[in-house]
Amino acid sequence: MEPESTTEQLQYTPAPPSLSMSSYPPAVDHTVYQPANPIAQPPPPYAYPQQQLQTATTNVSVVTVAQQPTTNIIALAVRPPNHIALSLVNLFCCCFPLGLIALIYSLRVDSEYSAGNYQEARRASNTARSLNIAGITIGIILLVCTIIYIGIHAAVVAS
Known part of the structure; x- marks a missing residue:
């Protein structure tokens, strides 16, 4: 089924005279608004009688000091190295x-820094570094002593 097509003719009808373009823009009234009853008298006095002000002339300098705005700079400390790999x-x-004690101090660096104890984190980092240097130094000395001992023992056994 096909829809029925109806053709309607639309006819143009002019606008009524009240809406025609000849009255556009509408005329503007430029008269100034005047209230019906202008206020000509001062407001009624308050409950308290007005006092007479006494003026005295003195040679006084008035200095107004305004507080300057302050700028707070919060510098976060740089995270110290934890030396965990070493x-x-x-x-x-x-x-x-x-090495075990140095590892404990290395782990304390991050926990102290996260808690906001920047000075304690720096101290734990320095302690871990010092213990690592001491441990590596002792390890190298023991390695050299072991090599010398094995060399001397091999020479004695060979002779």
């Missing part, structure tokens, strides 16, 4: 006791 190398390869 502590693990020291723990497994050089000197176990000092």
Whole structure:
């Protein structure tokens, strides 16, 4: 089924005279608004009688000091190095006791920094570094002593 098509003719009808374009823009009245009863008298006095002001002339300088705005600068401390990799190398390869203590201090660096104790984090970082240097130094000395001992023992056994 096809829809029926109807053709309607639309006819143009002019606008009524009240809406024609000849009256556009509408005329503007430029008269100034005047209230019907202008206020000609002052407001009624308040409940308190007005006092007479006494003026005195003195040579006084008035200085007004305004507080300057302050700028608060909050500088976050730079996260100190935790030396955790060096502590693990020291723990497994050089000197176990000092490596273990250095690892504990290395882990304290991050927890102290997260808690906002920047000075304690710096102190723990310095302690971990010092323990790692001491542990590696002791490990190298023990390695050199072991090599010398094995060399001397091999020479004695060979002779």
